[in-house]
Amino acid sequence: MRDLLWLIPILPFAGSFILIVAGTRLPKKLVPLIGSGSVGLSALITIFIGIDFITSTNDQIIQQVLWNWIDVAGFSPDFGLYLDSLSLTFVFVITFVGFLIHVYSAEFMVDDEGYARFFAYLNLFVGSMLLLVLGDNLVLLYFGWEGVGLCSFLLIGFWYQEEKNGYAARKAFIITRVGDTAMAIGLFMIFKALGTVNIMDIQGQAPVVWTVGSQQVTIIALLLLGGAVGKSAQLPLQNWLPDAMAGPSPVSALIHAATMVTAGVYLITRTHAIFELAPTAQFVVGAIGAITLLLAGFSALTQYDLKRVLAYSTISQIGYMFLALGVGAWSAAILHFMIHAFFKALLFLAAGAVIMALHHEHDMFKMGGLRKKLPVIYWTFLIGAASLAALPLITAGFYSKDQILWLTWAGEKGNIWFFLSALIGAFITTVYTFRMIFLTFFGEEKTHVSHVPGSRINIPLIVLAILSTFAGFIEIPHSLGHIQLFTHFLDPILPETILKPEIESTEWMIQLLAAALSIGGVFVAYYFYVMKPALHVQIKSTIPQVHNFLLNGWRFDSLYNWLFVRPFVYLSNINKNDFIDWPYHALVNVAIFFNRIFSFTQSGILRWYLIGIVIGAITILTLGLWM
Amino acid sequence: MLIIFYIASFVAVIATILVITQHNLVHALLYLVVSFLAVAMVFYVLGAPFIAALEVIIYAGAIIVLLIFVIMMLNLRQESVAQEKQWLNLQIIVGPVVLAIILGAELLYMLSFEPTSGLEGNVIGAKAVGLSLYGPYVIGVELSGILLMAGIVGAYHLGRQKKKVTHRFLETQEE
Amino acid sequence: MSVIPAEYGLVLATTLFVLGLISLLIRRNIIFMLISVEIMLNAAGLAFIVASARWEQPDGQVMFLFILTMAAAEVSVGLALILQIYHQIKTLNSDEASKMKG
Numbered sequence: 016m017r018d019l020l021w022l023i024p025i026l027p028f029a030g031s032f033i034l035i036v037a038g039t040r041l042p043k044k045l046v047p048l049i050g051s052g053s054v055g056l057s058a059l060i061t062i063f064i065g066i067d068f069i070t071s072t073n074d075q076i077i078q079q080v081l082w083n084w085i086d087v088a089g090f091s092p093d094f095g096l097y098l099d100s101l102s103l104t105f106v107f108v109i110t111f112v113g114f115l116i117h118v119y120s121a122e123f124m125v126d127d128e129g130y131a132r133f134f135a136y137l138n139l140f141v142g143s144m145l146l147l148v149l150g151d152n153l154v155l156l157y158f159g160w161e162g163v164g165l166c167s168f169l170l171i172g173f174w175y176q177e178e179k180n181g182y183a184a185r186k187a188f189i190i191t192r193v194g195d196t197a198m199a200i201g202l203f204m205i206f207k208a209l210g211t212v213n214i215m216d217i218q219g220q221a222p223v224v225w226t227v228g229s230q231q232v233t234i235i236a237l238l239l240l241g242g243a244v245g246k247s248a249q250l251p252l253q254n255w256l257p258d259a260m261a262g263p264s265p266v267s268a269l270i271h272a273a274t275m276v277t278a279g280v281y282l283i284t285r286t287h288a289i290f291e292l293a294p295t296a297q298f299v300v301g302a303i304g305a306i307t308l309l310l311a312g313f314s315a316l317t318q319y320d321l322k323r324v325l326a327y328s329t330i331s332q333i334g335y336m337f338l339a340l341g342v343g344a345w346s347a348a349i350l351h352f353m354i355h356a357f358f359k360a361l362l363f364l365a366a367g368a369v370i371m372a373l374h375h376e377h378d379m380f381k382m383g384g385l386r387k388k389l390p391v392i393y394w395t396f397l398i399g400a401a402s403l404a405a406l407p408l409i410t411a412g413f414y415s416k417d418q419i420l421w422l423t424w425a426g427e428k429g430n431i432w433f434f435l436s437a438l439i440g441a442f443i444t445t446v447y448t449f450r451m452i453f454l455t456f457f458g459e460e461k462t463h464v465s466h467v468p469g470s471r472i473n474i475p476l477i478v479l480a481i482l483s484t485f486a487g488f489i490e491i492p493h494s495l496g497h498i499q500l501f502t503h504f505l506d507p508i509l510p511e512t513i514l515k516p517e518i519e520s521t522e523w524m525i526q527l528l529a530a531a532l533s534i535g536g537v538f539v540a541y542y543f544y545v546m547k548p549a550l551h552v553q554i555k556s557t558i559p560q561v562h563n564f565l566l567n568g569w570r571f572d573s574l575y576n577w578l579f580v581r582p583f584v585y586l587s588n589i590n591k592n593d594f595i596d597w598p599y600h601a602l603v604n605v606a607i608f609f610n611r612i613f614s615f616t617q618s619g620i621l622r623w624y625l626i627g628i629v630i631g632a633i634t635i636l637t638l639g640l641w642m
Numbered sequence: 643m644l645i646i647f648y649i650a651s652f653v654a655v656i657a658t659i660l661v662i663t664q665h666n667l668v669h670a671l672l673y674l675v676v677s678f679l680a681v682a683m684v685f686y687v688l689g690a691p692f693i694a695a696l697e698v699i700i701y702a703g704a705i706i707v708l709l710i711f712v713i714m715m716l717n718l719r720q721e722s723v724a725q726e727k728q729w730l731n732l733q734i735i736v737g738p739v740v741l742a743i744i745l746g747a748e749l750l751y752m753l754s755f756e757p758t759s760g761l762e763g764n765v766i767g768a769k770a771v772g773l774s775l776y777g778p779y780v781i782g783v784e785l786s787g788i789l790l791m792a793g794i795v796g797a798y799h800l801g802r803q804k805k806k807v808t809h810r811f812l813e814t815q816e817e
Numbered sequence: 818m819s820v821i822p823a824e825y826g827l828v829l830a831t832t833l834f835v836l837g838l839i840s841l842l843i844r845r846n847i848i849f850m851l852i853s854v855e856i857m858l859n860a861a862g863l864a865f866i867v868a869s870a871r872w873e874q875p876d877g878q879v880m881f882l883f884i885l886t887m888a889a890a891e892v893s894v895g896l897a898l899i900l901q902i903y904h905q906i907k908t909l910n911s912d913e914a915s916k917m918k919g
Binding site: 643644647651654655658659661662667670671674677678681684685687688689690692693696697700701704705708709712713715716718722726729730734735738739741742743745746749750753754756758759760761762763764766770771773774775779782786789790792793794796797798799800801 | 820821822823824826831832833834837839840842843848851853859863866867869870871873878879882883886887889890891892893896898899903909
Binding site: 629 | 912
């Protein structure tokens with residue numbers, strides 16, 4: 016079974032290839048079959064390998080070198096796959112959630128003329144993402160990294176006929192490019208310092224070559240962090256993600272919530288050896304996470320668009336993951352990634368179904384009363400939202416977020432500011448989540464439901480709802496029963512978090528606090544949006560500046576516009592007519608001149624051409640005779 | 643032999659000059675036949691009787707007949723001769739003639755480099771040509787076959803004319 | 818048997834070639850242009866035959882055969898084209914058929 020590892024990334028690529036080459040000529044029933052079938056097979060293989068992994072005790076790593084990629088001057092990255100429990104977690108989420116989203120898309124996108132194109136892109140994305148997490152060296156990882164960036168671009172601009180979608184796609188591409196460049200420089204520096212790009216070799220050599228806190232390793236870690244920040248939409252490169260919601264809802268679910276945006280988390284976890292050697296950089300990771308989760312949380316409170324709320328909540332939740340990484344709670348971050356993938360995919364899919372049911376209505380204030388009309392979506396959405404809000408005991412989100420909260424408090428690298436921001440963030444999360452629920456599903460009906468989703472939409476929602484509830488039970492804290500399946504699963508790969516001494520006893524207090532805050536958040540949301548619906552309108556009108564400021568995501572767009580875009584445009588305007596261009600203009604003019612002459616000679620009169628031939632022959636003969 | 647060569651050459655050149663100065667197409671073609679026959683004579687004198695025969699059969703025969711057929715199909719009248727006269731005025735002629743004569747002079751000048759050598763006029767018959775043709779040059783023969791095939795198909799396709807089919811009720815144009 | 822100097826054969830070929838070329842350049846009638854091309858091809862063939870006689874090898878004659886084949890194909894296609902042109906623009910003037918200018 017383990018030998019089949021290479022099939023996992025190859026299958027989606029093959030599906031994508033078939034769909035690209037033969038897409039429009041295939042019968043319409045076959046397209047989703049190929050699209051979701053290839054990912055489904057990958058998911059199946061992943062599950063079998065996973066079972067094999069868990070049951071066998073020895074050798075928790077699979078390595079497969081397919082071929083040597085390039086071999087130049089000591090630089091010889093293999094095209095090799097590497098699977099350990101960390102990448103297995105990611106592969107499982109990518110293939111399984113990906114498969115569910117493919118099934119969902121089969122119904123969601125059925126009336127779209129780009130049906131085959133959509134599945135081709137999705138498959139290409141899944142394949143690239145799998146390469147990203149399975150690659151055994153940083154070059155292959157970078158390959159997948161750029162591949163998912165490309166697919167993200169293609170899918171945000173999927174409905175390219177509308178100009179703003181193309182704008183959003185370009186924005187996402189360009190902003191992530193900033194991070195990617197930093198990351199590429201980081202990779203070069205790693206290769207220069209260690210002479211290898213293989214991840215395992217880096218893990219082994221990093222502690223030997225660098226001392227803790229040395230300048231070089233800090234710079235490398237910060238550059239890698241730059242890449243992660245761009246891809247995972249963290250401060251200061253977070254402002255592309257809300258606009259990325261221009262893509263179809265399944266895309267938002269798969270790429271901009273469940274998988275691709277967490278690539279940054281994967282990158283930092285993968286290279287944790289480097290970050291552990293650079294405490295400053297690791298602190299920056301945590302600080303970025305802490306600030307981002309608050310910024311995004313406040314922005315989410317003010318949004319009208321259902322999908323933009325979810326987008327900001329994604330940024331905020333990834334902020335939690337970064338926070339966990341920053342305090343060295345590696346496995347907690349990965350657990351939160353997995354559970355977040357389940358419930359956020361669920362929320363996006365359900366939101367997509369709601370939007371489709373209401374004729375592409377995105378504004379939450381024009382929804383309402385959908386509880387009765389769309390019961391399946393209501394219940395699944397509620398489960399997802401509860402998980403996002405981390406309602407205590409019954410949701411998976413509680414267990415993962417609680418672990419992060421606990422470790423920011425108790426972890427050796429944690430501090431009170433991280434903890435406070437995480438705590439406030441948890442409260443805000445609950446408020447905006449239930450604001451969403453109350454606005455969308457409660458109250459009176461404002462828009463007529465035109466399309467009730469069918470089974471291919473409902474089944475993925477139900478499966479994801481089950482996962483968002485039960486996936487948390489694999490990791491239950493000390494005070495409640497102490498199950499640590501997930502941590503043990505990741506144990507051989509990721510170091511355990513070191514706790515502050517003598518702190519274990521306070522764990523139940525933290526939990527109680529978090530639980531109280533999240534339940535309190537539900538009540539606050541209920542008070543503002545169900546009991547006194549006039550109140551929030553009043554607040555909005557008294558402080559419109561603050562409201563607009565948050566609505567526009569802390570005006571980062573304007574800031575960057577003022578800081579980078581305007582000066583750049585100004586400089587390029589100056590630069591447009593500089594002397595470097597003169598030779599090129601001259602070239603153009605010469606070409607135009609000759610074009611005029613030649614087009615004059617193309618008179619269409621045959622005898623002129625003959626004269627030309629004769630003159631040419633005479634010239635050649637003359638040259639031949641006298642030279 | 644030399645005398646025959648000179649006479650045949652003279653006839654060929656004179657006939658060709660007449661070809662290019664004629665205004666009437668049919669007259670020109672008749673002089674062209676004379677020119678080809680004279681060149682065939684030259685071939686014979688140079689020891690290539692097989693080629694001489696081919697020259698008569700294919701050039702003076704087949705190709706000329708083809709041209710005459712086309713001229714007949716086009717059904718040109720007396721006006722065309724007058725038009726031809728009008729087209730051939732002195733102004734137009736001078737430039738091209740000068741150019742062509744320069745080219746010819748250069749070619750002749752090049753010939754003067756070679757040391758004089760005689761042509762014995764020994765016969766290289768059809769057998770030798772055939773052995774060579776189907777020996778080392780067999781690929782050329784095959785390619786010629788393909789070329790002729792392309793020529794047939796191309797001529798057929800290009801020569802097809804749109805037929806006008808008159809139906810009882812409606813007139814349609816068919817290819 | 819008297820010997821023919823090889824240059825004389827080549828001079829004849831050159832003369833015929835130049836005459837064909839002059840005709841090609843001064844004529845506007847497409848049929849005349851086609852005839853001129855035939856004259857030039859024949860002259861080129863003559864040069865090959867002279868070469869064949871000079872080295873007493875059959876290769877030159879083989880080349881003449883190929884030229885002959887080419888000329889035959891060219892004439893057939895050329896005449897078909899002339900027919901088409903005549904049907905379309907009702908004249909044999911090559912200058913009239915100058916619609917494909919750049």
